[in-house]
Amino acid sequence: MANRVVIDPITRIEGHLRIEVEVKDGKVVDAYSSGTMVRGFELILKGRDPRDAWAFAERACGVCTTVHALASVRTVEDALNITVPPNAELIRNLMFCAQYLQDHVVHFYHLHALDWVDVVSALKADPRKTSELAQSISNWPRSSPGYFSDLQKRLTAFVESGQLGIFANGYWGHSAYKLPPEANLMGVAHYLEALEWQKEMVKVHTIFGGKNPHPNYLVGGVPCSINIDESNALNAERLAMVGRLFEQGREFVEKVYIPDLLAVASFYKDWGAIGGGLRNYLVYGDLPTHGYRDPSKFKFPRGAILDRNLNEVLPVDPRDATEVQEFVSHSWYDYEAGDGTGLHPWAGETKLNYTGPKPPYEYLDVQQKYSWLKTPRWKGHPMEVGPLARVLVAYASGSKEVQELVGAVLKQLDVPVAALFSTLGRTAARGLETKLIAGWAMEFYAQLLANIKNGDTRTHDHTAWHPETWPAEAKGVGLTEAPRGALAHWIVIKDSKIDNYQLVVPSTWNASPRDAQGQMSAYESALIGTPIADPDQPLEVLRTIHSFDPCIACAVHLHDEHGRYVHQLRVF
Amino acid sequence: MSRPPVTIWEHARMQGYSRRDFLQFCSWLAAAAGIEASGVGQVVHALTTKPRLPVVWFHFQECTCCSESFIRSSHPIVADIILDKISLDYTETLQAAAGHQAEAALHATMEKYKGEYLMLVEGSVPTEAGGVYCCIAGRTALDIVTEAAAGAKAIVCWGSCASNGCIQGAKPNPTGATPIYKLISGTPIVNVPGCPPIAEVMAGTIVHLLAFDRVPQLDGLGRPRAFYSRRVHDTCYRRPNYDAGLFVEAFDDQNARRGYCLYQMGCRGPVTYNACGVTRWNNGVSFPIQSGHGCIGCSEANFWDNGPFYQHLASFPGFGVETTADTVGAAVAAVTGAGIAAHAITTNIRKRKIIADGIDRGRVVPAAKAADERAADTKGSKG
Numbered sequence: 016m017a018n019r020v021v022i023d024p025i026t027r028i029e030g031h032l033r034i035e036v037e038v039k040d041g042k043v044v045d046a047y048s049s050g051t052m053v054r055g056f057e058l059i060l061k062g063r064d065p066r067d068a069w070a071f072a073e074r075a076c077g078v079c080t081t082v083h084a085l086a087s088v089r090t091v092e093d094a095l096n097i098t099v100p101p102n103a104e105l106i107r108n109l110m111f112c113a114q115y116l117q118d119h120v121v122h123f124y125h126l127h128a129l130d131w132v133d134v135v136s137a138l139k140a141d142p143r144k145t146s147e148l149a150q151s152i153s154n155w156p157r158s159s160p161g162y163f164s165d166l167q168k169r170l171t172a173f174v175e176s177g178q179l180g181i182f183a184n185g186y187w188g189h190s191a192y193k194l195p196p197e198a199n200l201m202g203v204a205h206y207l208e209a210l211e212w213q214k215e216m217v218k219v220h221t222i223f224g225g226k227n228p229h230p231n232y233l234v235g236g237v238p239c240s241i242n243i244d245e246s247n248a249l250n251a252e253r254l255a256m257v258g259r260l261f262e263q264g265r266e267f268v269e270k271v272y273i274p275d276l277l278a279v280a281s282f283y284k285d286w287g288a289i290g291g292g293l294r295n296y297l298v299y300g301d302l303p304t305h306g307y308r309d310p311s312k313f314k315f316p317r318g319a320i321l322d323r324n325l326n327e328v329l330p331v332d333p334r335d336a337t338e339v340q341e342f343v344s345h346s347w348y349d350y351e352a353g354d355g356t357g358l359h360p361w362a363g364e365t366k367l368n369y370t371g372p373k374p375p376y377e378y379l380d381v382q383q384k385y386s387w388l389k390t391p392r393w394k395g396h397p398m399e400v401g402p403l404a405r406v407l408v409a410y411a412s413g414s415k416e417v418q419e420l421v422g423a424v425l426k427q428l429d430v431p432v433a434a435l436f437s438t439l440g441r442t443a444a445r446g447l448e449t450k451l452i453a454g455w456a457m458e459f460y461a462q463l464l465a466n467i468k469n470g471d472t473r474t475h476d477h478t479a480w481h482p483e484t485w486p487a488e489a490k491g492v493g494l495t496e497a498p499r500g501a502l503a504h505w506i507v508i509k510d511s512k513i514d515n516y517q518l519v520v521p522s523t524w525n526a527s528p529r530d531a532q533g534q535m536s537a538y539e540s541a542l543i544g545t546p547i548a549d550p551d552q553p554l555e556v557l558r559t560i561h562s563f564d565p566c567i568a569c570a571v572h573l574h575d576e577h578g579r580y581v582h583q584l585r586v587f
Numbered sequence: 588m589s590r591p592p593v594t595i596w597e598h599a600r601m602q603g604y605s606r607r608d609f610l611q612f613c614s615w616l617a618a619a620a621g622i623e624a625s626g627v628g629q630v631v632h633a634l635t636t637k638p639r640l641p642v643v644w645f646h647f648q649e650c651t652c653c654s655e656s657f658i659r660s661s662h663p664i665v666a667d668i669i670l671d672k673i674s675l676d677y678t679e680t681l682q683a684a685a686g687h688q689a690e691a692a693l694h695a696t697m698e699k700y701k702g703e704y705l706m707l708v709e710g711s712v713p714t715e716a717g718g719v720y721c722c723i724a725g726r727t728a729l730d731i732v733t734e735a736a737a738g739a740k741a742i743v744c745w746g747s748c749a750s751n752g753c754i755q756g757a758k759p760n761p762t763g764a765t766p767i768y769k770l771i772s773g774t775p776i777v778n779v780p781g782c783p784p785i786a787e788v789m790a791g792t793i794v795h796l797l798a799f800d801r802v803p804q805l806d807g808l809g810r811p812r813a814f815y816s817r818r819v820h821d822t823c824y825r826r827p828n829y830d831a832g833l834f835v836e837a838f839d840d841q842n843a844r845r846g847y848c849l850y851q852m853g854c855r856g857p858v859t860y861n862a863c864g865v866t867r868w869n870n871g872v873s874f875p876i877q878s879g880h881g882c883i884g885c886s887e888a889n890f891w892d893n894g895p896f897y898q899h900l901a902s903f904p905g906f907g908v909e910t911t912a913d914t915v916g917a918a919v920a921a922v923t924g925a926g927i928a929a930h931a932i933t934t935n936i937r938k939r940k941i942i943a944d945g946i947d948r949g950r951v952v953p954a955a956k957a958a959d960e961r962a963a964d965t966k967g968s969k970g
Binding site: 125 | 597638639641646647648649650651652653654655656658659660661673674675676678679680681682683684685686688689690691692695716717718719720721722723724725726727730753754755757758759760761762764782783785786825837838839840843844845846863868869870872873874875876877878879880883885891894895896897
């Protein structure tokens with residue numbers, strides 16, 4: 016029997032994900048990705064007031080909070096033909112930017128870094144050399160020998176307490192860790208600094224949306240009003256705080272995140288040839304500069320790339336029933352017309368039907384249905400979505416800004432363009448777009464101030480607020496780019512109530528099971544060929560899976576080459 | 588590795604905090620936990636002598652907004668305490684290990700610290716179809732929660748999912764999503780509802796357990812009184828507008844731009860118990876009402892089905908106090924279900940008549956009438 020390795024739960028993600036891989040000659044030869052939790056959102060949304068949908072949809076995810084709310088209000092606005100005022104568009108853009116800055120930094124340091132940074136190795140670092148290393152890559156001030164020495168003492172005390180908390184049973188000492196002790200110590204320092212920093216960045220949401228996680232959105236605009244002569248509205252003090260938060264955000268990204276990313280990448284260039292997976296990329300695009308209805312002026316352009324052909328960006332139409340379709344051949348759902356059917360989301364169905372093994376189970380029956388995720392396809396093709404797709408589509412669309420940045424990084428790391436199609440490329444693309452967004456946020460902020468200065472303070476379009484003004488039946492689609500990739504909601508409204516609501520989320524594209532033709536989705540595909548030094552410690556699998564920044568609920572178990580569970584416990 | 592566990596004070600000292608910093612922190616903890624000044628000594632003693640509390644954090648049907656909120660906790664030393672001073676031995680969101688190694692860490696703690704570990708739960712547990720709607724490591728959430736609860740010293744239910752079922756428990760509750768208190772008996776349970784709860788409320792709850800070895804004083808719904816004993820309405824800085832009958836009538840209208848009361852826009856502040864008006868969010872930056880949107884009542888059971896959100900409360904079944912609106916500015920109404928005495932949800936028809944012309948001119952209610960209504964309102968609140 017093949018050497019099956021099961022990892023359940025996959026940690027350092029949002030949600031419940033289970034990965035089963037088959038290992039032969041030290042490499043992954045087959046992979047299965049399963050979402051093991053479901054809540055039935057689409058069933059719960061049925062019959063509700065469409066204006067409330069954003070609040071329900073937002074709860075799809077608390078990590079990439081806001082993105083489902085944004086997709087939802089756009090969906091309803093599309094159905095009811097509402098155009099939001101420019102200030103509302105700008106405020107939504109600013110919330111979008113704040114979300115990316117916070118989320119991508121948290122992903123890099125708190126969800127992904129421990130795949131590359133060996134915390135225990137940091138105990139052996141020389142604080143003076145660590146300081147030299149830190150100062151050689153950045154002028155970030157927290158870099159003295161004393162700073163790193165204090166941190167190291169703290170870490171030593173932590174380890175010696177015997178209570179290892181979140182670091183217990185990690186893969187410390189694994190042969191795939193390549194960083195010198197000094198880089199590891201610097202990584203730990205920035206892990207802690209980023210944890211403190213991220214809670215500041217989200218205050219942008221608190222100002223505009225009242226809280227974070229899960230700030231408030233509103234169909235027709237944004238709930239906050241602008242009144243520069245009132246203490247109870249957005250005034251100079253509130254706006255100054257937003258400006259300051261974005262300045263701090265940009266500083267951290269440019270002085271800590273990007274230098275760390277490049278430093279770490281320089282030790283793991285071999286991962287520029289691992290984990291590429293699919294050859295197709297899909298982007299809905301976002302960050303409007305001339306209104307949401309003009310995608311040609313988005314900062315992130317819309318489009319699809321097939322077979323890694325960067326010479327052609329194909330148009331994407333989410334309304335075309337033949338483009339985006341969802342399949343359930345390997346998902347625990349039933350379709351009325353049979354499971355071989357592909358349904359466009361406006362005609363989508365959500366009927367739960369679990370046919371997997373009775374828990375507790377050791378393996379899923381991967382020949383049958385094996386996940387709570389449906390399988391979306393674009394014109395029949397499996398597509399990767401996320402930062403890499405966004406950077407590639409922008410690059411291929413001729414964005415000078417993106418081409419220059421990508422070119423500079425490839426040159427600095429001395430790797431070919433092909434290195435983008437990889438685990439490392441995905442992780443690097445996330446950093447690059449964060450840098451771009453940190454700059455764009457300042458543009459949007461300046462535009463918001465200019466609008467207010469010019470006397471336009473509107474934040475809400477009220478014309479279609481009341482259901483009496485709505486048609487008896489309406490359909491809408493709302494698109495955005497979540498940090499993890501292309502996100503869309505589709506709605507059908509009948510008699511002022513939600514008749515159908517379907518979400519096709521980034522992790523559905525990336526983490527879904529095979530389709531009826533046996534085509535793998537992005538996770539499964541990217542794992543093929545991944546080297547596994549030690550099946551007991553699937554660090555390499557985590558690297559590739561984490562490079563997608565999973566946002567689902569999954570779990571993964573490990574088995575040895577004889578198909579037995581690996582129970583061995585490693586403690587340092 | 589065999590030396591005795593270090594205490595929280597020793598940790599703080601090793602991290603460079605002075606005794607003075609530490610004592611200040613203890614005072615903050617005490618204040619956050621609602622303890623009087625004379626109790627600060629107890630906090631200091633507790634944190635100076637205790638090893639880190641072993642903690643396991645489960646994720647079931649949830650969106651991880653509670654974990655995200657938790658890491659927003661504002662005072663740096665609090666984040667340090669929570670991440671370093673408790674021993675967070677299992678948390679799918681942050682832990683380094685995955686798969687079997689993660690499960691091994693969980694079981695090591697559950698065995699070694701049986702009866703001593705603190706169990707935190709984020710998410711509801713689906714009970715339909717044999718529990719297959721949420722499985723981790725091949726086991727159902729129901730199986731996992733039952734096993735872990737048996738050895739826990741106490742259970743803290745983070746957020747509305749674990750406390751009352753939240754969104755997946757909304758109609759028609761397709762997966763049989765169930766809050767923890769309906770599944771577990773025999774272990775103390777603290778409910779910390781909200782979607783998510785405020786970071787400092789989460790930190791404050793942990794701190795209370797850590798410092799005093801006991802669950803905080805709870806209300807009838809198992810919520811810490813320190814954070815859930817006041818209605819958002821009673822602690823809302825826009826409350827004077829309500830009392831004066833000054834209401835937002837449409838989003839971004841002239842009244843919205845003046846920060847009037849959002850009651851007419853569906854605000855659930857009058858039936859929601861939470862600390863939003865006092866503690867506010869993200870280190871006190873704002874809260875939903877301050878940023879122009881009504882409270883959606885996210886810390887109350889069944890709030891998803893208590894909608895639509897933009898329909899104001901008075902027109903709901905169970906709030907039939909319209910008849911009193913012409914006689915008293917405010918009255919008492921019993922909210923259906925939970926047995927909470929609610930503040931009158933009158934529509935202020937009479938008040939609005941009185942000041943109708945005054946709204947746009949920003950004129951206040953005549954002083955005598957305002958005083959009458961305040962008196963009536965205070966009386967109502969006590970009911």
